[in-house]
Amino acid sequence: MSARDRWLSRERLQGAGLDAALPYLLLAPSILVTLIVLVYPLWDGIRASTQFYRYGKALRDVGLENYARLWDDPQFLNSLWVTLRFVTASVAIETVLGLALALFCLHEFRGIKLLRTVLIVPMVITPVVVAIVFRLIYASDAGMLTAFSEALGGGPVQILGEPTRAFVGLVALDVWEWTPLMFLIMLAGLQSLPVEPFEAARVDGAGPWRVFIDHTLPMLRPVIAIAIVLRTIDAFGTFDQVFVLTRGGPGEATRLLSVLGYDTAFKFQQTGYAAALFLTMGLIILALALAAVRMLRRAGES
Amino acid sequence: MKTRDLLQRRLNRRKLLKTSARLAIGSTLAVSLAAPPIVRAAGGKVIIGAFVDGGLTPFKQKIIPLAKSEAGFDIEFLEDEYGVTLEKWFADAQNNAGQYDMYLLDDPWVPQFGAADVLEDLGAGGIDASDPDWIASLIAMGYWPPRQGPRVKGFESADSKLVALPFVGDLQTLTYRNDVYTDGPPATWDDLIAKGKEGVAAGKIKYPIVFRGVSGNPIVTSWYPIFLSFGGQFFDDKWNVAFNSDAGKKAADYFVGTLKQNAPPGVVEFDSDQEGAAILGGDAGAIIQYSGNALKADDPKQTKVAGKLDFGVVPKQEKAIAQIGIFIASVPKSAPNKANTIEFLKWYVSPATQAKLAEAGSIPVRRSAFAVPKPGNRLIPVALKQLDSGAEPRPRTPDWAKVEELLGIELNKALQAGSGGAEALDAAAGKVTSYLKDAGYYK
Numbered sequence: 197m198s199a200r201d202r203w204l205s206r207e208r209l210q211g212a213g214l215d216a217a218l219p220y221l222l223l224a225p226s227i228l229v230t231l232i233v234l235v236y237p238l239w240d241g242i243r244a245s246t247q248f249y250r251y252g253k254a255l256r257d258v259g260l261e262n263y264a265r266l267w268d269d270p271q272f273l274n275s276l277w278v279t280l281r282f283v284t285a286s287v288a289i290e291t292v293l294g295l296a297l298a299l300f301c302l303h304e305f306r307g308i309k310l311l312r313t314v315l316i317v318p319m320v321i322t323p324v325v326v327a328i329v330f331r332l333i334y335a336s337d338a339g340m341l342t343a344f345s346e347a348l349g350g351g352p353v354q355i356l357g358e359p360t361r362a363f364v365g366l367v368a369l370d371v372w373e374w375t376p377l378m379f380l381i382m383l384a385g386l387q388s389l390p391v392e393p394f395e396a397a398r399v400d401g402a403g404p405w406r407v408f409i410d411h412t413l414p415m416l417r418p419v420i421a422i423a424i425v426l427r428t429i430d431a432f433g434t435f436d437q438v439f440v441l442t443r444g445g446p447g448e449a450t451r452l453l454s455v456l457g458y459d460t461a462f463k464f465q466q467t468g469y470a471a472a473l474f475l476t477m478g479l480i481i482l483a484l485a486l487a488a489v490r491m492l493r494r495a496g497e498s
Numbered sequence: 499m500k501t502r503d504l505l506q507r508r509l510n511r512r513k514l515l516k517t518s519a520r521l522a523i524g525s526t527l528a529v530s531l532a533a534p535p536i537v538r539a540a541g542g543k544v545i546i547g548a549f550v551d552g553g554l555t556p557f558k559q560k561i562i563p564l565a566k567s568e569a570g571f572d573i574e575f576l577e578d579e580y581g582v583t584l585e586k587w588f589a590d591a592q593n594n595a596g597q598y599d600m601y602l603l604d605d606p607w608v609p610q611f612g613a614a615d616v617l618e619d620l621g622a623g624g625i626d627a628s629d630p631d632w633i634a635s636l637i638a639m640g641y642w643p644p645r646q647g648p649r650v651k652g653f654e655s656a657d658s659k660l661v662a663l664p665f666v667g668d669l670q671t672l673t674y675r676n677d678v679y680t681d682g683p684p685a686t687w688d689d690l691i692a693k694g695k696e697g698v699a700a701g702k703i704k705y706p707i708v709f710r711g712v713s714g715n716p717i718v719t720s721w722y723p724i725f726l727s728f729g730g731q732f733f734d735d736k737w738n739v740a741f742n743s744d745a746g747k748k749a750a751d752y753f754v755g756t757l758k759q760n761a762p763p764g765v766v767e768f769d770s771d772q773e774g775a776a777i778l779g780g781d782a783g784a785i786i787q788y789s790g791n792a793l794k795a796d797d798p799k800q801t802k803v804a805g806k807l808d809f810g811v812v813p814k815q816e817k818a819i820a821q822i823g824i825f826i827a828s829v830p831k832s833a834p835n836k837a838n839t840i841e842f843l844k845w846y847v848s849p850a851t852q853a854k855l856a857e858a859g860s861i862p863v864r865r866s867a868f869a870v871p872k873p874g875n876r877l878i879p880v881a882l883k884q885l886d887s888g889a890e891p892r893p894r895t896p897d898w899a900k901v902e903e904l905l906g907i908e909l910n911k912a913l914q915a916g917s918g919g920a921e922a923l924d925a926a927a928g929k930v931t932s933y934l935k936d937a938g939y940y941k
Contacts, residue, residue, distance in 0.1 A: 250652075250937070251613040251896055252592050265936075270929075336764025337772050357711070357766030358914065443581075445713040446766055447911040462585030464900045465610065 245471035252465050262472035272473060274448050275456040276480075282363070282452060283431040286370040291424060293371065294378025295416075299408075301379070302386050312383070319376040327440035330369045331356075334441075359449035362442055366450050369437055374430070378423050385419030386412070418492055425488040432481050453477050542571040543835050544842045547587055548602040549580040552790030553668050553860065554825065556874060560858035561851070569845045571838065580604075584899070587830075591616035594832040599839040605639045605826045608662045609896040612642025613653065618829040621660035623840040631849060631864045633885060636664040636824055644894040648735045651938050662828040663843055667861035669889045670723050670820035671880050673777060673792050674784040676808045678702050683810025684784070687724065687752065690813050691760050694783040706760040708782035712769045713910035718902045719821065721909055722892075723786050723812045724757070725749040726819040732893050737939045739931050741905070742923035749815075750919025754912040766914050778802065786812055788823060789861055792877050809880040811887050819888035824863070897937055904929045 245262055247254040266272045301312050318326070333340045334355040341353040355365045389412070397407050435454040438444065444451030444459075457477065461470030548554055558575060565571040576598070578586060587601045592614060603611065611617050620640070621627060627637050638645060640662040643653040672683055674690075678697030684690035694706020710716035725732075728749035731740045740746075758765060762776055774791040776782040778801040785791075794800035795807040812820045829839050845851055852867035859874030861881045868882045892898055905926040912922035934940065 251610070251615075252588065253614070335772070336767060337762060337775060352763050354764050354767070357764050443712070443714070445907075445910060446914055447713055447907055459903070462588070464897075464903070465588065 241471050241475060244468050245475050247468040249465065249467040249469075252467070254468065258468070262469050263476065265469065266472060266476055271448065271451075271456060272453075275451050275453045278363070278449070278451055279432065279453045282367060282370075282434070282450075283428055285367045286374070286431050287424060287427045289367070289371045290375045290378045290427060291420065293375045294380075294423070295382050295420070297375070297379040298382035298386055299412075301383055315379055316376040318373045319380075321373070323373065323436040324440055326369060326373050327437040330365070330372075330437075331441055334365055356442055357446055359446055362446055362449050366438055366441060369441065370431065370434065373437070374427060378427060381419060381423040381426075382416070385416050385423075389415050421488060421492045425485055425492070428484055428488070429481055432477065432484075542569070542838055542842075543574065543599075544571055544839050545574045545576065545597070545599045545835065546602060547576050547578070547583065547590075547598040547600065548825075549583040549604070550577050551580070551825075552793055553666055553788060554602070555793060556855065556858035556860040557666060561846070561855055564851075564854060565842065565845070569842075571842050571845070573842075584610075587611075588614070588616075591830040591832060596830075596832040596834045598830060599833040599835045600843075601828050601830065602665055602825045603662060603828055605662075605822070605824050606892045606898045606902075608639060608642060608826060608828070609644075609650075609894050609898065611828060612659075612661045613650070613896040616831055617642075617661040618831055618833070618836065618840075619659040619661065620663055620829065620840070620843070623829075625660065625663060625840070625843060625847070627660050627663075631866050633664070633667070633863060633865055635822060635885065635889065635891070636667060636863050639822070639824065639891050639894075640664060640826060642894075647894060648733065648737055650737070650895055650897075662826040663847060664824050664863035665827040665846070666825040666855070667863045667881065667885075668788050668824050669822040669861075669881060669884055670719075670786050670788060670812060671792065671877065671884050672784060672786055672810045672812050673795065673807055674810060675703060675803065675806050677806050678783045679808075683808070684813050685818075687727070687756075687813045687815055690784055691756060694760060697783045703783040704781040705762050705776070706783045707757055708761055708768065708773045708776040708785050709757065709765065710768050710770060710773050711758075711766040711910065711913050714903050714906040715899075716769050716906070717909050717913065718906045719823070720786070721750070721753050722821045723819065724753050724815075726821065726888075726890060727812060727815045727817055728752070729816040737895070737934060739927045739934075742920075742927040745816075746923055747920035750909065750912065750923050751917075752919070754909070754915070754919040754922070755917055758913055758916050766910065777807070780806075786820070789875075789877055789881070793859055793875055796876070809877050811880070811884050817888055818884075819890060820884050822885075822889045822891045897934065900933060901930050904933060 244254070246257055246259055248256050248258045248261075297315060301308060301315070331339075334353075336342055336352045336354045336357060339353070339355075341355065345351065345353045355361045393411050393415070394407060397411055402410065433454055434452055435458065438450055438452050438455055439458070442450045444455045453473065454477075457470050457473045460466050460473060562573045562575060565573055583601075584604075584607055587598065587603075588610065589595070590597050591601075591611065601611075627640070640660050641658040642661045643649045643656050643658055645658045649656075674683055675697065678700075679690075679693050684693055691706050694703070697703045698706060709720035711720070725741065725746055729745040730743060730749055731745075734740050762768070762772075762781065764772075768776075770790070773782075773785060773787070774794075777785045777787070778791060778794060780801075780803040792807075792809060795809075796804055798804040801807065811818045827843060829836060829843075833839055847863065849864050849866045852862040852864040853870045856862045856867040856870045856878055857872060857874050859878075861878055862868060865882075868878060873879065893901075895901070905923075908922040908926040908929075909919070912918045
């Protein structure tokens with residue numbers, strides 16, 4: 197083989213190698229970014245969850261002890277229960293209200309465009325601002341509800357100082373802020389439904405309620421399921437509103453997992469325990485999301 | 499020709515990739531080399547982090563300008579809401595972020611920062627803590643590990659270092675309505691309630707007392723002087739929980755029962771803004787508080803009852819004893835202007851500057867400064883009286899925030915119910931003991 201042939205052969209091989217490597221080279225930057233911003237923090241979180249921290253430093257490896265401790269910790273169990281109740285109540289009410297509003301706004305009448313716009317305003321306001329406003333409404337000394345009650349001859353209205361009312365007050369805040377999201381998703385779903393089945397049902401003499409039960413609801417089920425999954429995941433991570441409104445009180449009545457995790461990590465500096473708490477919370481959300489996806493798939497098949 | 503074209507194309511692509519890589523590396527290097535190095539502030543610059551509190555108003559208004567005009571310090575004063583500063587500063591110090599030269603800590607945070615070894619040794623920096631002009635109870639709070647009292651595990655035999663310096667003195671005192679308590683400050687808690695009820699009956703006030711009921715730090719801070727005045731002790735010298743003693747339980751029952759009945763109906767949700775509004779708005783007859791709202795007592799723009807608020811030593815059951823809670827300055831190891839900051843602190847804690855702080859209206863940290871002929875606030879001599887009468891800091895443990903949280907939740911629940919203070923203390927004692935056991939406090 198001549199020198200030129202050897203050179204050509206080497207170049208050919210290098211060219212082929214380059215061709216094979218090119219997709220990976222092009223993908224490399226995004227893979228690198230993903231590793232840095234997603235995989236490394238997750239790995240670091242998992243690693244931290246197996247460490248015992250004191251004074252902001254990891255002192256020793258404790259394996260899965262932090263995870264085991266969670267299930268003996270009354271504060272964690274209380275926060276898990278509060279979070280589950282909060283998510284269930286909020287998402288259920290938001291789903292029903294969102295669907296009702298979407299059905300109402302499906303009709304075309306004068307001012308409907310303005311109404312649709314106004315209805316989505318709450319969800320574009322910063323959650324912290326919403327929480328401050330609700331605090332000003334609920335405050336028993338100078339809040340709007342108390343002022344209203346006193347104007348009618350009543351006494352101060354106590355919301356934030358009583359466990360059940362504080363919890364209901366927090367749910368009300370979440371419903372006010374996030375029903376618009378459910379409304380928006382449901383409205384888009386309703387507008388995408390085919391009109392023929394509805395026309396046929398009407399021709400057959402079905403009333404609005406029958407049409408809703410037999411046609412609208414079954415056809416809208418996948419959309420409703422998506423909306424519920426999205427809101428559930430989001431509601432699990434609720435932090436700003438409760439942090440500003442109640443800081444988890446009174447007592448521990450509104451102490452969601454996110455607030456407990458925040459306090460554990462940053463206020464009490466138990467980094468390892470907090471990491472275990474947040475990873476457990478993530479697994480719970482993942483399990484719920486998988487269950488919902490399975491439900492979605494079944495709905496699609498039926 | 500075809501092969502040559504193909505080769506040419508491959509070569510071009512390879513060249514392109516090589517060139518791109520060279521360009522990327524080259525441009526990154528060029529940018530990093532060409533970029534100006536991070537310029538650390540020079541001259542007299544000092545970046546101070548503080549939480550928002552009325553107790554720092556005289557410092558901000560009078561001393562910062564004085565530091566510029568008299569000593570050439572250029573102070574950058576960064577304020578945050580109380581609830582976020584601890585975690586923000588701790589992260590700054592731990593990660594060597596270097597965003598601050600000085601933190602104005604709430605004093606119970608000193609053990610947390612001290613144990614994490616993120617603060618400069620101010621004694622080694624040349625600050626003299628042995629001067630007898632320092633108020634002993636205040637300067638003692640700047641040491642980690644503490645020079646007196648029990649030490650946490652791991653620090654039993656460590657040398658005490660001065661990691662924080664008292665900056666603005668503060669402690670709980672009584673603020674009362676002089677048109678209700680016409681004979682001067684009530685001497686006992688029972689006097690406070692009895693006279694307060696007369697004031698309510700006369701239509702002068704709506705409630706004899708107001709305090710903070712929010713769980714965690716607020717409710718524990720409000721309960722603490724009552725607990726101390728009933729003769730309570732928080733821990734023994736081996737960190738065993740002692741707050742659920744008979745004295746502690748009596749104090750808790752008195753707090754959630756008698757005091758709640760004589761406070762505004764929504765006191766369970768009250769924090770400093772609501773309790774401040776109640777006393778400055780003229781609704782409440784008395785309050786135990788730090789200086790933040792007390793400093794507003796003579797300003798008609800900030801109170802409806804200017805001239806009707808006086809100060810006194812806290813009422814007693816067994817002793818008239820209050821909680822100390824000072825602003826305490828610390829310098830993180832990551833401070834960008836460390837030398838300036840140490841010089842600023844030397845200037846600031848000098849008797850001459852402290853005298854000016856007292857004239858501006860803040861409680862000084864040097865005894866000599868209490869003797870200024872014209873203190874800027876009527877509270878200042880009362881604060882000295884309270885210091886001499888009895889005042890205690892919170893226990894010096896890095897786990898105080900968690901302890902306060904656990905106790906605060908139980909006290910808040912009892913306050914909601916209006917009874918069961920003793921049971922709340924027992925419940926909290928169990929939780930605190932369990933937590934401290936897990937944290938390695940006991941063998």
